[in-house]
Amino acid sequence: MNNFDDIPGTYLFDKDRCHEGYHFNMFCKSLTEPKNRDDFKANEEGYLDNWQLTQSQRQSVLDRDWLGMIKAGGNIYYTSKIAATDGHSFQYIAALMSGTTENEYRKMMVDGGRSIEGNRSLSEKG
Amino acid sequence: MNNFDDIPGTYLFDKDRCHEGYHFNMFCKSLTEPKNRDDFKANEEGYLDNWQLTQSQRQSVLDRDWLGMIKAGGNIYYTSKIAATDGHSFQYIAALMSGTTENEYRKMMVDGGRSIEGNRSLSEKG
Amino acid sequence: MARIVAGLATSHVPAIGIAMDQGKTGEPYWKPLFDGYDPARKWLAKLDPDLIVLVYNDHGSAFSLEVIPTFAIGVAEKFLPADEGWGPRPVPVVNGDPKFAWHLAESLILDEFDMTIVNDMTVDHGLTVPLSIVCGQPEKWPCPVIPLSVNVVQYPPPTGKRCFDLGRAIRKAVKRYDDDLRVLILGTGGMSHQLHGERAGLINSEFDKSFLDDLSRQPQRLVDLPHIEYVREAGAEGIELVMWLVMRGALDDDVTEIYQHYHVPASNTATGLLILENLTE
């Protein structure tokens, strides 16, 4: 059996996550329309009421808890549309998800990125 | 080479017909919503203005020229939605397309349908 | 382990659904057809499957020409009857089985079938009429249904061989499923009919009866049948019959033929129904 769960810090967007996150990601997708972005920005809580989000999905959006969104079934290409609405880049949310600041993360990338060594599997990581 | 054009009275919904009839069929598809059916019934010309139809597609709709619709790139499953909006059945438009009345067509069907003999190919038909 | 216990193929003519919805099944025009459905309904009630994989085509209802999937599988919790221009059919909501459907989708894609996965869709007469034919008019459908839609509206549909092979892959996927489910597979559409053009009303009973017979006993002839033969012999819309091959491919090579029914006409169409059981059941 393939065991994607053995890969550290990785949340494969598989059938279970799609099933859990469908409505959440469709909310994110709605932000590709300017009018919807305006509505969301004007009243986040009200806008979210239009979508069948779980409590943890909803809270993760309001808190801009980017890792929380992923853990609650968000897909990065969809949650990034919230970041775009906020005026943030993929790099900004990647930094926050991996528990660092944008500056430190940027420096890590310029220095060659996060090493694969020690990051292949949980067992290897020990 | 397969030669579908050799089959009499048959308009295979192939790539050329889809390309020609795309917007036309999408207009037909819009009639699956009650509100759109109401709008269409209230003002056919005005409703058709919202869609990029060719002149012959447009006229075939206004004339309820069911065979003309097919010849202009209509697909039967889509044009039948105009019939449904009018309260007509598949059998009603099938009768008209084949150049007969609904009663005669119905009788032909009860008697076993249109025979395949003589209807396989234009060359056979002579 | 889940297993496919039987397959059933049937036409899915909209007028059959309308006749049921409007209470006309006892009329002289309809009675001979519906009398022929009785044995199938009894058989299904006795079989009592845990799940149905229903192979059908959408007719510009859930999908349109905007996006035309060759094979699509519905993974939603439920599927509402579609409005096809005369309002939705007054039949129960169709309950899916997301866990099974996702398993099937994943298994098929890894087996090199290029499925389209659908999280939200309605289902039109192509799916609900077969359920009405085999279940009658219950308050709710007897088990969850996985909608598997095949493009047969836009030429080209998948080849007969591809449909048969999809059935083979479905069989494999079902076997790989952990829960102990008895699965029925339905293939729908056909039989001979042409709905459009001057040739509308075409019926080829000889073709249809050979199709019914060969599907049980020598499916390979049908697997090899090119599209043009369907269009020429069974009418342009008779090409829906390729979907019966998905059902056949999902069964074992040797099957028991349980029941066959053929009637002309239902509206523009010749109707057929065929029940096959795997010997191992």
Place this chain on the structure above:
Amino acid sequence: MARIVAGLATSHVPAIGIAMDQGKTGEPYWKPLFDGYDPARKWLAKLDPDLIVLVYNDHGSAFSLEVIPTFAIGVAEKFLPADEGWGPRPVPVVNGDPKFAWHLAESLILDEFDMTIVNDMTVDHGLTVPLSIVCGQPEKWPCPVIPLSVNVVQYPPPTGKRCFDLGRAIRKAVKRYDDDLRVLILGTGGMSHQLHGERAGLINSEFDKSFLDDLSRQPQRLVDLPHIEYVREAGAEGIELVMWLVMRGALDDDVTEIYQHYHVPASNTATGLLILENLTE
């Protein structure tokens, strides 16, 4: 007869498009990357293909989780740049070629690839950034482009083998086309990157460089590489690299490697670019 004369693979990082759209390509962060694109642009200008088949993935722009096609082909006259949350990119409209695209779709379906045919769609950075990379910032793109989108967002994507075989079938379809077109195929996505989770920012240059080398010389190793190896070694989003195999499959077995470029980083990503030509050209 049309023929595929060459293939090009490249990353399609959104930040690369933004850097171009905002005129930042001369900044120290970006200059080394864009310097590496110069030879590719010169090569493309000289090649002057009649048509590009562009294999890419949509990122929740034209499609969503509602309908997830494994393989989709755009047959429209034109494709507008998508709004991905920050407005559409200020790049030219992408012109398609309906006649060629429909030929390709038909040929692939009859060859048992279960394509989704798309008559109306926008195109996101997955398609427009590669065009910007190889064409710069022209008033209009140099030739028609056929969008061929592959699902790599929802697990499971098609297998590497399926992608390679799709390339083979594309090659066959191109050869069957009557008009005398010189076709370029682009594979896009990758290289190693992970955009989400605590492991975001993962870069595996060793993996990437082997991938670049082996794609020209021994693609079979990559054809056989299971999904989990991409996710583990190249990052969860590095699985986009399966799309490079479509490009490779569309070329002959033996090719000439014209150019290779590799740079880290572009935003979260390792970027690669590879140009291969068929020997017969």
